[in-house]
Every structure is written in structure tokens, then in C-alpha cells.
Amino acid sequence: MARNKLSETRIRSLAKAGIYSDGDGLFLRVRSGGSKQWFFIFKRNGQRTEIGLGGYGQGTAPVPLLLAREKAEEIRQRLSRGEKLHRRKTFADIMDDVLDVKKASFRNDKHKDQWVMTLTKYAAALHKVPIADITRDHVVEVLKPIWTKIPETADRTRQRIAAVIDHAKARGLYTGDNPADWRGGLKELLPARSKLTRGHHAAVSYKELPGVLVKLQQSLAVSARAVEFIALTAARSNEARSMTWMEIDFTEKLWTIPAERMKAGKAHEVPLTDRAIQILKDQEAVRTSDLVFEGERVGRPISDTAMVKVFRAAGAGDATLHGLRSSLRDWAGDETDYPRDVAEAALAHTVKDKTEAAYRRGTALAKRRAMMDEWETYLYRSRD
Structure with missing residues (x-):
């Protein structure tokens, strides 16, 4: 497969969300918000694995094209030697870490159970998704089935998904805006919660x-x-x-x-x-x-x-x-x-x-x- 398909000039001009190949497993993901992340994909024994290589031109350690190619080449060399590479962290991996922190800090058993239930039951579709790949569309698809049926639980689920992604951001495992933030774009895709809950008074989110x-x-x-x-x-x-x-x-x-x-x-x-x-x-x-x-x-x-x-x-x-x-x-x-x-x-x-x-x-x-x-x-x- 051809390599070096991308150039710094082309990368800077990329505005449309999508995945762009540089060749031989190296890809650049452009998100709808404009952020760009490098990742490497390979298959072994029928199993597909993605490895994040960092964000392009952003964060405290931006990865330019040349460095991304160096990282990709290092992976190829390790694969050719038969070395095992660590899989990417999934939403479930980070979720478990967040739940451990929450369960240790909350003395209220009922509250602990609510966190576990909402994330394990209602966010199940996210569990196997690499945390770095989660988009607003992923979050919307999780929330749509419950948003009008159980609005309060749905919004709590959204807040807890956001907490998991914030945890990943703090560890450098996610870059860009949090796709579960209400004002980050979800308010244009889902009806306002206050209009869904009859018998309850419309409230300002405590975060706002x-x-x-x-x-x-x-x-x-x-x-x-x-x-x-x-x-x-x-x-x-x-x-x-x-x-x-x-x-x-x-x-x-x-x-x-x-x-x-x-x-x-x-x-x-x-x-x-x-x-x-x-x-x-x-x-x-x-x-x-x-x-x-x-x-x-x-x-x-x-x-x-x-x-x-x-x-x-x-x-x-x-x-x-x-x-x-x-x-x-x-x-x-x-x-x-x-x-x-x-x-x-x-x-x-x-x-x-x-x-x-x-x-x-x-x-x-x-x-x-x-x-x-x-x-x-x-x-x-x-x-x-």
C-alpha cells in the first residue's frame, strides 16, 4: 500500500469530518469540531486494533505529520518482530476507573448503585468503543431511546457519560470538546429536557x-x-x-x-x-x-x-x-x-x-x- 499520501499543507486545509489515510495503517481523524487525531490500525488473528498517536497541532504535545509517521513506523517494526501491542482503552475501561473513584468517595450506597446502573445499562453501546473515538453521534444514539421515556434518568446518564470522558481527557486519552456536554451540540439534536418532563418545573442545570x-x-x-x-x-x-x-x-x-x-x-x-x-x-x-x-x-x-x-x-x-x-x-x-x-x-x-x-x-x-x-x-x- 502506498505511503505518505498526506502533506502538512493538505492537513491544515482539512475541514470536513472524516478519516484520512496516510498509508499502511496510519490515519488522521478529523472531528466535526475541527480537532484532528492520529491513529494506527492493524489486524492480527482477525482482530482489529487501533492505537492513538496523539492530536495534530493541539494540546501540550502536538504531533506533526513527520512525528506521526515515525510513530507509525515504530509500530510496524514492532509488529514485524512479533511483539504484542497494548490495545486502546475503551469506554468501559475508563468507566470502571471512574466508578471505582465514585464508589470510594460516596458514602450513600443508593447513589453508588445509580451510577453503576446508568452507565452499565444505558451506556452499554459505548462500552467496546475506544474512548478516543467517541463522538457526539455515539452519545445521541445512546440517549435517543430513553430521552423522552425517562428524561431525568436519561439526563443523568448523559452527565455520567460526560464524567467518564472528562476523566479520559484528564489522562490525555481524549482530545477535543466533550461530546456529552449539553451545550456542546446535544441541545441542537435532542429536545430540551424541561419540555419533556410534565409535572416538573423547568430548571437551570447546576453546571450552568x-x-x-x-x-x-x-x-x-x-x-x-x-x-x-x-x-x-x-x-x-x-x-x-x-x-x-x-x-x-x-x-x-x-x-x-x-x-x-x-x-x-x-x-x-x-x-x-x-x-x-x-x-x-x-x-x-x-x-x-x-x-x-x-x-x-x-x-x-x-x-x-x-x-x-x-x-x-x-x-x-x-x-x-x-x-x-x-x-x-x-x-x-x-x-x-x-x-x-x-x-x-x-x-x-x-x-x-x-x-x-x-x-x-x-x-x-x-x-x-x-x-x-x-x-x-x-x-x-x-x-x-
């Missing part, structure tokens, strides 16, 4: 929420501070809008919502983070009534409409204020090892299990405070 808060802080409006406060406390909109100064304990950093304003009819204690306290102090400095978040009319709370307007202007799309509670819940489930009952307690959800309810009364406040402090750190990480 820090960016929304950055824009929200650029507004000086009371409505913007109220939305920010809701994001920090996971409170319901009406609970924050009707909040009075008598409910705040600055010394204990605690907000006690009276029973008559709670959906479950029971008083609820909300631990306040540093940023939440600062918002309250700023509001107190311009206080004109008993209400913390006052509207344009004295003695009347800020309107829900004003809050939604400023929220969406900050990039929240069609998300609702109530969806901010889902953002916290998804983050706690995906990114932390806090027990389910701690996250549920933060949302003031009613529980029927007497044992869990007793556990919450005894220990949940301190653990919720720690969780909400971590949530604040996550939300404002992009400020530094």
Missing part, C-alpha cells in the same frame, strides 16, 4: 447556574437579590418574597420560616451562608418596612413576575424560580456524598418514614449548613 449568577449580580435590582437569595437557600419563591426581618437571626445565621407560610404547615429552619447574610445586610441598610424584599410599593413584597424577568434576563432561558430547588438537588446528588435525607430536608420536603423524620430533627441542621456552604462555594467559584 454559576454563569447565571454572575450575570445576576450585575443587576442592582431588589428582584435580582431575591433570586440570588433563593438560589442560596433553596427556598420557595413565596417563602422568600414574604420574608420579614423578625424571621432572621443574624447571630445564629438562621432563617426560621413560620408554619403558616410553609407548604407542609410546619416551621422550617434555613441555615444561611455568608453570601446570603451579606444580601440580607445590604437589604437591611435600605429597609423601609418589615419585608426583606420589598417591591416598588412600600409594604408590598417584590413580585414574582419581576423576579422571573430578571432571572431569565441573566440567561436562565425558560427556567422557573422553583426549578432552582431542582438545581440544588441535582448538584447534591451528582457532585456530593451527602445523604439523600439531608438534601431532602434542605428542600423542606415532607417524609412519611418516621425513622428518617426523626433523623432529620436530630442532626440535619448542622449537615444542611455544611452542604449549603459547599453549594455557595460551588455557585461562586467562577468569581475568583
Whole structure:
């Protein structure tokens, strides 16, 4: 087979996604995003093997054409001597490594089982695919059968596939954009999750929420501070809008919502983070009534409409204020090892299990405070 089919000039001009041969097993893969990777293919005993040789003109160790040919020639020499070459890492290989890390970091057995189940069951079609070869189309084909049937599980599967690929990128086994990122192109290929889930409030992904808060802080409006406060406390909109100064304990950093304003009819204690306290102090400095978040009319709370307007202007799309509670819940489930009952307690959800309810009364406040402090750190990480 002829060799040296490619040239540096031609490679630089390649824009169409596809695989281009340089001859005798050396190939260049051009992805739809423009990234280019070298790989070598050979067969032994009927088994096809691919070996990645690095990215062309990218990363910390770019591989130009001449070096790719040197690497390919080295492989040919080793094959001619009968040496065994290591096979390429597959999605399943990296998935197992990620699961080992997750299982070691999560104390919640149910959460561990969910990670294992979604990746082993719903991402099964990816298992044998070399991790470096996974494309957005692979991800779409995995998600399409479940995207409209079980949307929440499907989106969690997407997030966990993305985590596996991010792990591979950190190890230098994958180059280019993560094909499982929602804003990386999937949002043009799959319907928005918020439009699929009836009975649930459209929510901003917790991964996108820090960016929304950055824009929200650029507004000086009371409505913007109220939305920010809701994001920090996971409170319901009406609970924050009707909040009075008598409910705040600055010394204990605690907000006690009276029973008559709670959906479950029971008083609820909300631990306040540093940023939440600062918002309250700023509001107190311009206080004109008993209400913390006052509207344009004295003695009347800020309107829900004003809050939604400023929220969406900050990039929240069609998300609702109530969806901010889902953002916290998804983050706690995906990114932390806090027990389910701690996250549920933060949302003031009613529980029927007497044992869990007793556990919450005894220990949940301190653990919720720690969780909400971590949530604040996550939300404002992009400020530094």
C-alpha cells in the first residue's frame, strides 16, 4: 500500500469530518469540531486494533505529520518482530476507573448503585468503543431511546457519560470538546429536557447556574437579590418574597420560616451562608418596612413576575424560580456524598418514614449548613 499520501499543507486545509489515510495503517481523524487525531490500525488473528498517536497541532504535545509517521513506523517494526501491542482503552475501561473513584468517595450506597446502573445499562453501546473515538453521534444514539421515556434518568446518564470522558481527557486519552456536554451540540439534536418532563418545573442545570449568577449580580435590582437569595437557600419563591426581618437571626445565621407560610404547615429552619447574610445586610441598610424584599410599593413584597424577568434576563432561558430547588438537588446528588435525607430536608420536603423524620430533627441542621456552604462555594467559584 502506498505511503505518505498526506502533506502538512493538505492537513491544515482539512475541514470536513472524516478519516484520512496516510498509508499502511496510519490515519488522521478529523472531528466535526475541527480537532484532528492520529491513529494506527492493524489486524492480527482477525482482530482489529487501533492505537492513538496523539492530536495534530493541539494540546501540550502536538504531533506533526513527520512525528506521526515515525510513530507509525515504530509500530510496524514492532509488529514485524512479533511483539504484542497494548490495545486502546475503551469506554468501559475508563468507566470502571471512574466508578471505582465514585464508589470510594460516596458514602450513600443508593447513589453508588445509580451510577453503576446508568452507565452499565444505558451506556452499554459505548462500552467496546475506544474512548478516543467517541463522538457526539455515539452519545445521541445512546440517549435517543430513553430521552423522552425517562428524561431525568436519561439526563443523568448523559452527565455520567460526560464524567467518564472528562476523566479520559484528564489522562490525555481524549482530545477535543466533550461530546456529552449539553451545550456542546446535544441541545441542537435532542429536545430540551424541561419540555419533556410534565409535572416538573423547568430548571437551570447546576453546571450552568454559576454563569447565571454572575450575570445576576450585575443587576442592582431588589428582584435580582431575591433570586440570588433563593438560589442560596433553596427556598420557595413565596417563602422568600414574604420574608420579614423578625424571621432572621443574624447571630445564629438562621432563617426560621413560620408554619403558616410553609407548604407542609410546619416551621422550617434555613441555615444561611455568608453570601446570603451579606444580601440580607445590604437589604437591611435600605429597609423601609418589615419585608426583606420589598417591591416598588412600600409594604408590598417584590413580585414574582419581576423576579422571573430578571432571572431569565441573566440567561436562565425558560427556567422557573422553583426549578432552582431542582438545581440544588441535582448538584447534591451528582457532585456530593451527602445523604439523600439531608438534601431532602434542605428542600423542606415532607417524609412519611418516621425513622428518617426523626433523623432529620436530630442532626440535619448542622449537615444542611455544611452542604449549603459547599453549594455557595460551588455557585461562586467562577468569581475568583
